Amino acid sequence: MLSGWLRACALVMVGLVSASALAVDKPHTAIVVGGGLAGLTAAYELQSKGWQVTLLEAKPAVGGRSGLAGSEWIGNAKAQPVLNQYLDRFKIKPVPAPEFVRTPGYLIDGEYFSAADLATKQPATAEAIKRYEAALDDMARSITDPENPAANSTLFALDQINVANWLDRLSLPATARQLINQQIRTRYDEPSRLSLLYFAQQSRVNRNVDDRDRRAARLPGGSAVLAEEFVKQLKVIKTNSPVSAINQDKDGVTVKVGSVGYEAEYVVLAVPLRALSKIQLTPALDAQHQGAIKSTNYGWHDQIMLKFKNPVWDSKARMSGEIYSNTGLGMLWIEPALKGGANAVINLSGDNARIMQAFGDKQLVDQVLIRLHAFYPQARGAFTGYEIRRSSVDPSTGGAYLAFGPGQISKYWRLWEKPLQRVAFAGEHTDSLYPGTLEGALRTGQRAAGQVQDLAAGKSFEPVKVAPPKAPEAAPKESGGIGGFFSNMFGGSKPEPKPAEKAPEPAPAPAPSPAPAPVVAPPAPAVEPAKPAVEPAKKAATKKEPAKKEPAKKAPAKPAATHKAPAKTDAAKKAPAKATTPAAPATDSKN
Ligand SMILES: Cc1cc2nc3c(=O)[nH]c(=O)nc-3n(C[C@H](O)[C@H](O)[C@H](O)COP(=O)(O)OP(=O)(O)OC[C@H]3O[C@@H](n4cnc5c(N)ncnc54)[C@H](O)[C@@H]3O)c2cc1C
Numbered sequence: 001m002l003s004g005w006l007r008a009c010a011l012v013m014v015g016l017v018s019a020s021a022l023a024v025d026k027p028h029t030a031i032v033v034g035g036g037l038a039g040l041t042a043a044y045e046l047q048s049k050g051w052q053v054t055l056l057e058a059k060p061a062v063g064g065r066s067g068l069a070g071s072e073w074i075g076n077a078k079a080q081p082v083l084n085q086y087l088d089r090f091k092i093k094p095v096p097a098p099e100f101v102r103t104p105g106y107l108i109d110g111e112y113f114s115a116a117d118l119a120t121k122q123p124a125t126a127e128a129i130k131r132y133e134a135a136l137d138d139m140a141r142s143i144t145d146p147e148n149p150a151a152n153s154t155l156f157a158l159d160q161i162n163v164a165n166w167l168d169r170l171s172l173p174a175t176a177r178q179l180i181n182q183q184i185r186t187r188y189d190e191p192s193r194l195s196l197l198y199f200a201q202q203s204r205v206n207r208n209v210d211d212r213d214r215r216a217a218r219l220p221g222g223s224a225v226l227a228e229e230f231v232k233q234l235k236v237i238k239t240n241s242p243v244s245a246i247n248q249d250k251d252g253v254t255v256k257v258g259s260v261g262y263e264a265e266y267v268v269l270a271v272p273l274r275a276l277s278k279i280q281l282t283p284a285l286d287a288q289h290q291g292a293i294k295s296t297n298y299g300w301h302d303q304i305m306l307k308f309k310n311p312v313w314d315s316k317a318r319m320s321g322e323i324y325s326n327t328g329l330g331m332l333w334i335e336p337a338l339k340g341g342a343n344a345v346i347n348l349s350g351d352n353a354r355i356m357q358a359f360g361d362k363q364l365v366d367q368v369l370i371r372l373h374a375f376y377p378q379a380r381g382a383f384t385g386y387e388i389r390r391s392s393v394d395p396s397t398g399g400a401y402l403a404f405g406p407g408q409i410s411k412y413w414r415l416w417e418k419p420l421q422r423v424a425f426a427g428e429h430t431d432s433l434y435p436g437t438l439e440g441a442l443r444t445g446q447r448a449a450g451q452v453q454d455l456a457a458g459k460s461f462e463p464v465k466v467a468p469p470k471a472p473e474a475a476p477k478e479s480g481g482i483g484g485f486f487s488n489m490f491g492g493s494k495p496e497p498k499p500a501e502k503a504p505e506p507a508p509a510p511a512p513s514p515a516p517a518p519v520v521a522p523p524a525p526a527v528e529p530a531k532p533a534v535e536p537a538k539k540a541a542t543k544k545e546p547a548k549k550e551p552a553k554k555a556p557a558k559p560a561a562t563h564k565a566p567a568k569t570d571a572a573k574k575a576p577a578k579a580t581t582p583a584a585p586a587t588d589s590k591n
Pocket of ligand 1: 271396427
């Protein structure tokens with residue numbers, strides 16, 4: 001009798017232990033939406049903590065936005081610490097950049113100048129650029145905490161002003177102003193569309209980072225090689241899976257791809273803001289988030305790689321690195337032999353890209369070639385073809401990457417950093433320090449992965465509150481005094497500007513508008529007239545000259561030849577078209 005009772009107790013105990021062991025072993029689940037570097041990082045970090053992760057990517061391949069460069073310039077660990085950590089972890093070896101490309105160069109009316117040349121041959125321009133840099137540094141130093149740039153009402157006022165207004169105050173000579181405009185629009189967006197506070201904050205973040213640190217190495221294969229490493233690690237990736245809706249309730253989330261539903265405990269939403277506007281969220285986002293989706297400014301950048309049989313530029317110029325042109329060529333650099341030829345990559349940015357938006361790819365290339373040919377008469381004869389990537393006409397991004405416009409820091413600062421119930425946000429646009437960069441994308445993937453783990457551990461996140469600005473404080477000693485900077489800027493001795501004196505710019509609309517000061521001249525009469533309609537969004541296209549048809553029309557879904565991340569099994573297509581299917585098991589994912 002006693003032994004029977006003991007046996008029964010033992011069986012109950014065994015049952016309890018194995019039930020609790022099962023409960024402990026059951027992994028947490030998450031769905032990551034978007035297979036850019038932010039989403040890939042979030043998925044990788046969660047999976048490495050034992051989570052069961054499904055990554056859903058709309059396009060046929062992961063990797064998302066990234067430059068056209070097949071051998072991308074990257075910063076060292078000082079400039080891009082997280083990027084360099086992942087390169088080390090995956091044993092990806094960047095190639096150190098030669099010294100002459102580590103500082104910017106200039107192309108003035110077709111003549112190449114290194115920074116050193118400029119000082120001796122164009123001293124007035126060099127001097128004006130120095131004056132601008134000193135004024136910018138002065139402004140950057142006035143920001144004590146780049147995570148909280150609008151810390152006082154004086155700094156808050158800078159958010160109402162655009163960068164072009166500030167540059168006007170510096171009264172720079174024409175060539176210097178053109179080169180400076182070119183640098184700003186290449187890195188961010190058109191100066192007239194940028195919040196001065198954002199520009200100052202970014203300068204503060206990079207204040208102790210030398211140009212030499214920013215262009216310290218080349219990454220052979222471009223940022224696609226990093227995406228490929230993440231892909232190798234991840235167990236479940238479903239490409240061709242555009243997410244259309246996300247429903248959350250107290251028990252979990254259901255993510256819809258067409259009629260298929262994926263279920264998990266949490267979601268990391270790692271898509272750009274315009275793409276987010278096409279995903280139906282239940283419960284819906286509040287007015288502030290919806291306003292941010294609609295109006296947050298994205299910088300416009302088109303990249304064109306012109307291919308030549310041989311270098312058509314002066315071989316002594318050693319043109320490479322970042323070269324800012326004072327004419328319509330934008331910023332350009334020369335791709336080394338890694339791409340197998342003499343290739344010039346041209347970045348058309350800001351309003352230079354906006355005014356070209358109605359042009360077809362070939363027309364756009366023609367315009368750029370005409371300008372290059374004016375300086376290098378062999379250009380047309382040696383031209384063999386091009387590749388192009390036009391983020392300015394991609395409706396899923398509405399531009400290339402985040403560049404806050406006037407008034408937008410005041411409204412949307414760090415808005416996307418906080419999860420909403422079971423959804424955490426990632427993507428370059430959600431980073432406060434390095435938006436618009438690979439570094440920012442990677443950082444936000446890590447942050448979002450940490451946040452969903454915190455949520456699973458029972459932590460709750462307060463909704464974002466925009467703190468009201470305080471009255472200006474005494475400036476930190478190292479800033480040299482806030483009064484000095486503002487006196488210089490506003491031409492008076494008062495430490496605080498009167499915002500009313502400066503006509504605040506309205507927040508720039510996402511749709512393009514006529515360029516205030518185009519550097520690219522209007523289309524030359526020799527080429528076809530611009531098409532009246534905006535071309536549909538295209539992925540990068542490769543084209544041989546002479547081109548008869550638009551290349552992207554022939555191959556709309558192919559990623560840039562230089563950015564191949566391996567496509568994964570298109571498991572979403574195989575999934576039964578039930579209203580709800582469980583998050584995919586690991587077996588239907590990787591090939
Ligand atoms: C022209 C250009 C030049 C650049 N140059 C540099 C540089 O020199 N240095 C640097 O550090 N950074 C540079 N960047 C920025 C850098 O490339 C980006 O910051 C980074 O790639 C963004 O990664 P992400 O993951 O945030 O977004 P993305 O790469 O855009 O990833 C988002 C992904 O979500 C997918 N998606 C969208 N909607 C859905 C949906 N409904 N369902 C599923 N998936 C969806 C998209 O297809 C995409 O793959 C450049 C960017 C551009 C455009």
